[in-house]
Amino acid sequence: MKYLSLIFFMSLLPQYAGKSLRGDGSHPRTFEDIKNEIAGYSDTAKAIIDLAVHGKAQNRSYERLAVFADTVGPRLSGSKNLDAAIQYMFSALQKDGLENVHLEPVKVPHWERGEEFAVMLEPRNHSIAILGLGSSVATPPEGITAEVMVVASFDELHRRAQEAKGKIVVYNQPFVTYGETVRYRSQGAVEAAKVGAVATLIRSIASFSIDSPHTGWQNYQSGVPQIPTACISVEDAEMMSRMALRGTKIVVYLKMGARTYPDSPSFNTVAEIVGNKYPEQIVLVSGHLDSWDVGQGAMDDGGGAFISWEALSLIKDLGLRPKRTLRMVLWTGEEQGGVGAEQYYQLHKENISNFDIVMESDEGTFKPSGLAFTGNAKARDIIKEIMALLLPINVTDVFDNADGTDINYWMRDGVPGASLRDDLSKYFWFHHSQGDTMTVQDPNQMNLCAAVWTVVSYVIADMEEMLPRREKRIFLLPSAFDFFLYQ
Numbered sequence: 001m002k003y004l005s006l007i008f009f010m011s012l013l014p015q016y017a018g019k020s021l022r023g024d025g026s027h028p029r030t031f032e033d034i035k036n037e038i039a040g041y042s043d044t045a046k047a048i049i050d051l052a053v054h055g056k057a058q059n060r061s062y063e064r065l066a067v068f069a070d071t072v073g074p075r076l077s078g079s080k081n082l083d084a085a086i087q088y089m090f091s092a093l094q095k096d097g098l099e100n101v102h103l104e105p106v107k108v109p110h111w112e113r114g115e116e117f118a119v120m121l122e123p124r125n126h127s128i129a130i131l132g133l134g135s136s137v138a139t140p141p142e143g144i145t146a147e148v149m150v151v152a153s154f155d156e157l158h159r160r161a162q163e164a165k166g167k168i169v170v171y172n173q174p175f176v177t178y179g180e181t182v183r184y185r186s187q188g189a190v191e192a193a194k195v196g197a198v199a200t201l202i203r204s205i206a207s208f209s210i211d212s213p214h215t216g217w218q219n220y221q222s223g224v225p226q227i228p229t230a231c232i233s234v235e236d237a238e239m240m241s242r243m244a245l246r247g248t249k250i251v252v253y254l255k256m257g258a259r260t261y262p263d264s265p266s267f268n269t270v271a272e273i274v275g276n277k278y279p280e281q282i283v284l285v286s287g288h289l290d291s292w293d294v295g296q297g298a299m300d301d302g303g304g305a306f307i308s309w310e311a312l313s314l315i316k317d318l319g320l321r322p323k324r325t326l327r328m329v330l331w332t333g334e335e336q337g338g339v340g341a342e343q344y345y346q347l348h349k350e351n352i353s354n355f356d357i358v359m360e361s362d363e364g365t366f367k368p369s370g371l372a373f374t375g376n377a378k379a380r381d382i383i384k385e386i387m388a389l390l391l392p393i394n395v396t397d398v399f400d401n402a403d404g405t406d407i408n409y410w411m412r413d414g415v416p417g418a419s420l421r422d423d424l425s426k427y428f429w430f431h432h433s434q435g436d437t438m439t440v441q442d443p444n445q446m447n448l449c450a451a452v453w454t455v456v457s458y459v460i461a462d463m464e465e466m467l468p469r470r471e472k473r474i475f476l477l478p479s480a481f482d483f484f485l486y487q
Helices: 002-012 031-039 042-054 060-072 080-095 154-159 183-194 234-245 298-317 339-354 377-393 408-412 443-462 478-485
Strands: 099-112 116-122 126-128 130-132 144-151 168-171 199-203 229-232 251-256 259-273 278-288 324-331 355-360 368-374 397-400 417-422
Touching: 031 377, 042 298, 042 377, 042 443, 060 080, 060 298, 060 443, 080 099, 080 259, 080 298, 099 339, 116 130, 116 229, 130 251, 144 154, 144 199, 144 234, 154 183, 168 183, 168 234, 183 199, 183 229, 199 234, 199 251, 259 298, 259 339, 278 298, 278 339, 278 443, 298 324, 298 443, 324 339, 324 443, 339 355, 339 408, 355 408, 355 443, 368 377, 368 443, 377 397, 377 443, 408 417, 417 443
Parallel strands: 144 168, 168 199, 199 229, 278 324, 278 355, 355 417, 368 397
Antiparallel strands: 099 259, 116 126, 116 251, 130 229, 144 251, 259 324, 368 417
């Protein structure tokens, strides 16, 4: 009887030869189908490349950025300059004819460095160039005069903890990679305060130096005294290290007038090209509009913001309208830990299933080599096929692990992510320093970056299906089978 029941049950199931049908009655697409679909965008990709690299839009992203950077200047979180930058972009995006241009409110940290300087008093008089670190407290009004203790690592600091009390700790850590070395900037004050130091001066996180300090954000820890902290040049850190190794006593005078104010109102800046078939589905391109208060913020992250704008402009200029909505977001408060992006995520995460991919350019817009991608194997294979469309400009590589403070929230929850990969050989020469100006930008390289950003975002937005995420698992209900097998 149980076998007859099973046969009867199986006879009720739909029978199809060849490919199985999906819920909408269509056959599932093979990877070959997807490859053919992507190959069909070859002419469109060439049109985008021609317009961006050789046509009327040649150098446009560079020229737009130059006017912006020269007009507004640096854009520190909470500053009037950042407010001016946001209003500038809001107006410019409207004039460009983009859709749904609007501002989304965010509260951002408001810190100002104030007057700051340092002088070595012993063994000789020497002016030390410094840049206070974001969120640092001030020195007392009279400043701090103290002997220096130089260390090359946290391990050395902890080994010599008994020597640190009452001293200014100078970190002379070697630059390995930014990701590995930046912990000295972000945690250096806390670790030194734990052993009784009164201030820290940290070797700039830079791969090359011409006696210029580099700034950045740092974090205090609850229950640990907050001490003033600043970065110094590579040259001054190495000089004091040499002196200390000779047994020379070093005394430094440090004065910093930093202040932290209540959080200030700011905005993420948004513009779109609305999709013509699946307008609720989003392909997001982005960069951050804020910067540090030194240089012009042209490289970090003016370039990333302006190639994201350029992507929408190029698509509009070609009369294209993808199936999905192509949305540009220019983040605020990135340099203070991505507060603008976190707020955006909190506001929009309920629609996370509609976000096809999140893209961020925040590591320069120099000569591009490809994209870094985070997603499953099937999605990665699709990205590889899309990148092949960029063979005319020889930018086809796909690397592992997209990186971006502002898109990590989405990638963590399974949304595919991509970040621009380019030549970083000189990026940390200028990063967070007075050297981050339009002089480091190259119009031809920005053209190439804009072409990459536009081709990839447009094709993903226009493909019939969203990028796959994780594999869906089919769970069988044992009770249903038990009924037929064991009756």
